Amino acid sequence: MANSGLQILGFALSLLGLIGLIVGTILPQWKMSAYVGDNIITAVSMYQGLWMSCAFQSTGQIQCKVYDSILQLDSALQATRALMIVGIIVTVAGLGVATMGMKCSNCGGDDKIKKSRITMTGGIVLLIGSLSATIACSWFANNIIKEFYNPFTPVNSKYEFGLAIFIAWAGAFLDIIGGAMLAASCPKGKPTPKYPIASTRPPSSTKEFV
Numbered sequence: 001m002a003n004s005g006l007q008i009l010g011f012a013l014s015l016l017g018l019i020g021l022i023v024g025t026i027l028p029q030w031k032m033s034a035y036v037g038d039n040i041i042t043a044v045s046m047y048q049g050l051w052m053s054c055a056f057q058s059t060g061q062i063q064c065k066v067y068d069s070i071l072q073l074d075s076a077l078q079a080t081r082a083l084m085i086v087g088i089i090v091t092v093a094g095l096g097v098a099t100m101g102m103k104c105s106n107c108g109g110d111d112k113i114k115k116s117r118i119t120m121t122g123g124i125v126l127l128i129g130s131l132s133a134t135i136a137c138s139w140f141a142n143n144i145i146k147e148f149y150n151p152f153t154p155v156n157s158k159y160e161f162g163l164a165i166f167i168a169w170a171g172a173f174l175d176i177i178g179g180a181m182l183a184a185s186c187p188k189g190k191p192t193p194k195y196p197i198a199s200t201r202p203p204s205s206t207k208e209f210v
Contacts (some may be wrong), residue, residue: 004103011098013174014126018091020171021133025084028054028064029162031144033164041141047162050081074144083136084168090129091175098122100181116185123182136171136201 028049045056054064067073101118141161148158 006181007098007102010123010178010184011095011102014091014095014098014182017130017171017174017176018088018095018197020174021084021088021091022171023086024164024166024168024171025050027162027164027167028052029164030140031159031165032162033156034148034158034160039068046159048159049162049164050077050084052106054115075204076139080136080140081133083139085131085134085174087129087131087133089127090132094122094125094127094129094179096122097125101185109188118182119185123179123185126175126179126182130172133168135170137165137172141165182201192206 026049029047030049031047033046042210044058047054047056052064056062070078070147098119098124101115101120101122103112103115144161146152146157148160160209
């Protein structure tokens, strides 16, 4: 079985990954205005996130506006929202399941094989949650790249990667590593003997009489 140190390390990495996913989802810097072309204006920086868009001025003032309606958003942004929320919820569930099966926990009974199976299940759930977040970040990044290199996109409407998408990517990567460590708690079955066990029954002392 996997030792408790590996389980604790996997749980800690998964927890840090969850924090990264939450922070990345909340921050509005998923994409930022790209300064390309001849007319570069750096007085105002535009940022767009999953929930709001913000304008950062060189004077230090910040103006943010929450998206008015979900129906007005494009399908890519809606899908990224949904996948990130699903990833966070599934990651929380995976951490809860893994906690019940860890060796340092009193939950799940005293059966070591049963606890290892619970921990392995939690690790698999974490991998599913991290996969959902990875798909969301990659999809959003792919749309940024396509719009950036699209010749019909105006120069002042081009965007590049923001800080939040890198934080979300890092959180998903940590969840993948932590989930894999917890999933490595696969229980090992009892080894079968290579040779038949000799009988320990004492020989019979009865004698036949003619």
